[in-house]
Amino acid sequence: MKTHRIARIPGDGIGTAVLDAASAVLDKAAASSGFALESQTFPWSCAFYKETGAMMPADGIETLRGFDAILLGAVGWPAEVPDSVSLHGLLLPIRKAFVQYANVRPHRLLPGVEGPLREGGFDLLCIRENTEGEYSGAGGRVHQGTADEVAVETSIFTRTGVERILRFAFERATERRGKLASVTKSNAQKHSMVFWDEITAQLSGEYPAVEVTSYHIDAMAARMVMAPQTLDVVVASNLFGDILTDLGAAIQGGLGFAASANIDPTRKSPSMFEPVHGSAPDIAHLGIANPMATIWSGAMMLEHLGERDAAARVMTALEATTARGIGTVPGRDRTDAITAAVLEALD
Ligand code: GGG
Numbered sequence: 001m002k003t004h005r006i007a008r009i010p011g012d013g014i015g016t017a018v019l020d021a022a023s024a025v026l027d028k029a030a031a032s033s034g035f036a037l038e039s040q041t042f043p044w045s046c047a048f049y050k051e052t053g054a055m056m057p058a059d060g061i062e063t064l065r066g067f068d069a070i071l072l073g074a075v076g077w078p079a080e081v082p083d084s085v086s087l088h089g090l091l092l093p094i095r096k097a098f099v100q101y102a103n104v105r106p107h108r109l110l111p112g113v114e115g116p117l118r119e120g121g122f123d124l125l126c127i128r129e130n131t132e133g134e135y136s137g138a139g140g141r142v143h144q145g146t147a148d149e150v151a152v153e154t155s156i157f158t159r160t161g162v163e164r165i166l167r168f169a170f171e172r173a174t175e176r177r178g179k180l181a182s183v184t185k186s187n188a189q190k191h192s193m194v195f196w197d198e199i200t201a202q203l204s205g206e207y208p209a210v211e212v213t214s215y216h217i218d219a220m221a222a223r224m225v226m227a228p229q230t231l232d233v234v235v236a237s238n239l240f241g242d243i244l245t246d247l248g249a250a251i252q253g254g255l256g257f258a259a260s261a262n263i264d265p266t267r268k269s270p271s272m273f274e275p276v277h278g279s280a281p282d283i284a285h286l287g288i289a290n291p292m293a294t295i296w297s298g299a300m301m302l303e304h305l306g307e308r309d310a311a312a313r314v315m316t317a318l319e320a321t322t323a324r325g326i327g328t329v330p331g332r333d334r335t336d337a338i339t340a341a342v343l344e345a346l347d
Contacts, residue, residue, distance in 0.1 A: 002035040004305050007067040007270070011045045012086075013279025014289035015073025021291030021339040022071065022298040025314060028346050029302065033310040040067075044090055046081040046279075055089030061097045064270060069301050070094065072274035073294065077281040088137060091274075095130050098269035100262035101161065102168045103128035103241060104300070105276060107228070107248035107258070110292070111323040115253050122228035125172055126248055128241025129165040130262055132156050133192075135238040157192040157237070162199045168265055169235035170207040179232035180212045183220045183240055196237070221247060249276055254330045256290025259297040261304065273301040289335050292318060292327055295342060317345035 008023065010016040023039060030037045042063075044056040055075070057063070064070055075086040094100070108123040109115050136156040143149045166182070173180040182200045186193035197214055204212045215223065217240045223231065224247050236244055249258035258276035275293035283289060295318055302311035322328050327338040 003038050004030075004035065004068045004307075005066070006037050006039045006301075007064050007070045008039050008041040008072075009044050009070065009090075010041065010073040011075040011090075011279060012047060012077045013074055013281045013284040014277075015045070015075065015279055017284075017287070017289045017335050018275060018291040018294040019071060019073040021335055021342075022294040024339055025295050025317070025342050025346065026298045026302065028343055029310040029314050029317075030307070032346070033307060033313070035307060035310070039071075045075060046077055046086050049081050049085060049089065050078065055086060056093075061093065064094065064098075067270050069270050069305060070272040071294075071298060071301060072272055074275065074277060074279040077279045077284075079281075087135075092135060092137070094272055095262050098262075098271070099131065099264045099266065100269070100271055101129065101131045101164055102261075102263040102265055103130040104172075104261045104263055105241075105245040105248060105258065106296075107245070107252045109252055110257060110328075111319050112325050113253040113257065113322050113328045115251050117225070117228070117251055122231070122251070124224075124228060124231040124248065125176065125233050126241060126245045127165065127169040127172060127233060127235040128245060129161065129235075129237050130241075131238075132158060132161045133238035134240075155192050155237075155239075157195055159195075159199065162196050163203065164265075166196075166200055166203050166235060169233055170203060170210055173210045173233040174207060177232040178210050180210050181220065181231055181234045182212060182214045183217050183234060183236035183244065184214065185217050185240075186214075187216060192237075217244070220244060224248065224251060245276055253328070254290070255293065256327075256330055257292050257296070259293050259300060261297065261300040263304065271301075271304055273297040273304075283331070287334050287336065288331050290327055290330065290333075291335055291339055291342075292322070313346060314342075317342050320345040 010019045105126040138154040139152040184193035255277035262272040299314040
């Protein structure tokens with residue numbers, strides 16, 4: 001039987017609950033589609049950091065390299081571990097080491113889910129640059145603790161990095177409705193963002209079927225709220241993409257619905273699939289975490305692994321569940337009940 005090797009990293013807070021839910025659904029879809037998911041679970045998390053002083057072992061990246069894909073829950077918490085440690089100690093090194101330069105985040109309303117907007121019909125795909133930009137980690141602090149203290153955080157944009165994410169976005173727009181929105185703040189940031197705009201203009205000649213519009217981040221934030229139905233593919237830098245996709249989650253009904261895929265388009269390394277949301281420690285022990293985003297991320301993983309039929313069946317089951325009104329209101333239904341309903345819809 002065809003087998004895909006999956007590294008599971010539940011992480012912190014609600015990460016375990018949502019990952020267990022997704023694994024139950026994905027395993028069932030695999031079994032009925034004639035393949036298997038051979039999963040190994042790694043306890044790498046903030047709790048692991050508290051015990052060992054690191055978010056993952058020194059050979060963590062090499063361990064993950066032996067897998068076909070990584071499924072991650074959420075990191076961040078307990079509070080005494082700074083968020084920057086969880087991000088720079090686990091998520092960002094994985095994205096960078098495996099050149100997962102495209103963070104793909106779909107935003108649309110599932111049936112039965114009421115977003116906060118009056119016009120519900122939108123279907124947009126955010127592509128976030130995932131390996132450089134504002135999250136490069138370059139910078140430092142001097143004169144700490146004094147009145148002269150200075151902190152510098154340097155954004156790094158390379159031609160290779162910008163060109164490859166823009167090409168990826170142009171290609172997604174070509175496959176979809178042929179519209180690409182490129183997001184910068186090039187009126188204020190006159191080096192990196194002007195560079196991004198120039199490369200967008202250079203590439204647009206190679207994709208004549210794609211209509212490209214450049215937006216400033218502030219205008220795009222307003223457009224995603226006021227007129228998301230006018231958008232198809234949206235591409236942005238690491239920080240801007242991170243912020244816009246929480247906004248995308250909000251218009252699709254909440255963070256419980258926002259899925260994501262950290263993709264290495266060359267397929268030389270494992271890609272990583274995770275919900276957009278964090279560890280939500282305030283609800284971690286209440287049993288009410290919404291597993292929809294993680295199940296959807298799992299469907300994206302199956303699609304990436306070439307299991308198109310199983311991926312489509314998982315999405316159909318997810319949509320059948322929300323169409324029944326299950327899991328559609330944040331905090332109302334229990335994680336177990338939502339998972340059971342998705343499993344039942346997979347029959
Ligand atoms: N679901 C993954 C998670 O815990 N994300 C928390 C977070 O802060 N992510 C920031 C990022 O995606 O760059």
